Amino acid sequence: MSDLFFYGTLRYQPLLELVLGRSLSDLAISQASLKDHSVYGVKGQAFPLIAAESGSVAKGLLVQNLSPNDLKKLAFYEGGFEYDLSSRTVDLANGSTAEALVFYPEPNLWTPDVLWSLQDWVDGWGELTLIAAQEVMAYYGKVDASVIARSFPSIRTRAWAKLAARKRKTGDPRDARKDVIIHDHKRAYVDYFGMEEVALQHRRHDGSMGAVLNRNGLMQGSAVVVLPYDPVRDAVLLVEQFRTPVFLIDDPEPWMWEPVAGMIDPGETPEQTALRETQEEAQVALDTLEFAGEAYSSSGSSTEYVYLYVGRADLTRTIDNGGLASEGEDIRTQILPFDAFMAAVDSNGFKDMPLLTLAYWLARHRDRLRA
Known part of the structure; x- marks a missing residue:
């Protein structure tokens, strides 16, 4: 088992749960901080970085009892942002300290912007990031993290397009949640474009459910x-x-x-x-x-x-x-x-x-x- 200190987007527990692919109920999660560090937004991006800064304190979460499989999933997800783990001593709210692994960006890869706020990020980018993370983690065990790193801008563009599509209504009275049945859904390919395959039934014009259809779609942004x-x-x-x-x-x-x-x-x-x-x-x-x-x-x-x-x-x-x-x-x-x-x-x-x-x-x- 391993302990990690999260200072950025993975402090958002719905995202952490999605990346791990399981409930957080069996993990020990507590407030923690890392001395002589600050968390900044990355210029031109919607995620943060941590930087050594004397006299500052970076706030975050200490997550304990992570399994080896949890670490592999986290490394895959953060590897797409070109972040690596390094051990540090963090301070807990009760005055004690603990050793924890921290994701650090590759030196000089990103340019720091203003101090980062978790709540501001959740309000502006949380929903989009969850959609993008669903696509990223669907390829865990199928492609290398370097493929995700190359594809990530397009993945986020597709996530932004999906948010817009969810609001696209013209008055059709049918309900896709009831009138479409999904039997199988696979993400088959990721790069600049994505390719998804689906086996589904949809309600026909006579009111009956049609036969199972095997279809695929080229996934693009708007x-x-x-x-x-x-x-x-x-x-x-x-x-x-x-x-x-x-x-x-x-x-x-x-x-x-x-x-x-x-x-x-x-x-x-x-x-x-x-x-x-x-x-x-x-x-x-x-x-x-x-x-x-x-x-x-x-x-x-x-x-x-x-x-x-x-x-x-x-x-x-x-x-x-x-x-x-x-x-x-x-x-x-x-x-x-x-x-x-x-x-x-x-x-x-x-x-x-x-x-x-x-x-x-x-x-x-x-x-x-x-x-």
């Missing part, structure tokens, strides 16, 4: 697609980049002309993503956003949900160095007069469905935007 439009010059801006799936299907032209597009990061609104992605991909600052609809992009195969916008902008220049090098993006842009753009749409000059959707929306609303 995305934003935005077409920059200059109402003064009556022109649109398109971006071009290499698309691997188009190449994999043997299309001889995998360089695609598209609108600006990108995944919605955890904590972002679709509007914030639209502004950020347009700047990153096209180096264009949008003046205003016109909402053009939202929908699942391919509901028979993918969980991706897309928010569509036309963004008003002053379009005066094109670039051939757009995108983020850290994401392997190599993007160039072109500006097309509206008439030339629609002529290309009508002659099947583009192969991107969101681009066609936004073209038709713009054709209907162009006069209003130009007025």
Whole structure:
């Protein structure tokens, strides 16, 4: 058995219980502190780090009687954040001390931000983290922690999308909790995308339950697609980049002309993503956003949900160095007069469905935007 001192997100007992995969009832849990340390948020992330700091005190929980299997699960989960265990002496509320293992980040890997608050984190990120941890721990014993570390940003993006999906109602009176029966559910693959397999029955239109169906889904986050439009010059801006799936299907032209597009990061609104992605991909600052609809992009195969916008902008220049090098993006842009753009749409000059959707929306609303 081993004892650990938790100073960060695993102080949130629902998360600790999820990671361990069992009740905490047989563990001894007590308040504790670690002298000459402080807990800071990680800059740009939603989790904390502990840092040596003379005169400060890091508060946390001492959890005792953890089994070897518990330690393996904790190491797998925290390994995804590139944290390692180190032994320290902690102080207990009754004045005694205890030896405990503490998760320390890899030196110089993360940049400290402001002092971290557990309650603020629970309020802002607790629910999302539980969803992400469910996916992470589903791969315990199946993949190495390094795979989770590489995939974790996408896992959190999917968790953020799932929170949004739970609020997505149009008035359908059916109840999926009663009208869908799950027989088996597996997380089959994790990387930039996830793949889940399910055996289920759903209620048919005649009221009966259908046969058991074996299906799978490509698990993705939510995305934003935005077409920059200059109402003064009556022109649109398109971006071009290499698309691997188009190449994999043997299309001889995998360089695609598209609108600006990108995944919605955890904590972002679709509007914030639209502004950020347009700047990153096209180096264009949008003046205003016109909402053009939202929908699942391919509901028979993918969980991706897309928010569509036309963004008003002053379009005066094109670039051939757009995108983020850290994401392997190599993007160039072109500006097309509206008439030339629609002529290309009508002659099947583009192969991107969101681009066609936004073209038709713009054709209907162009006069209003130009007025």
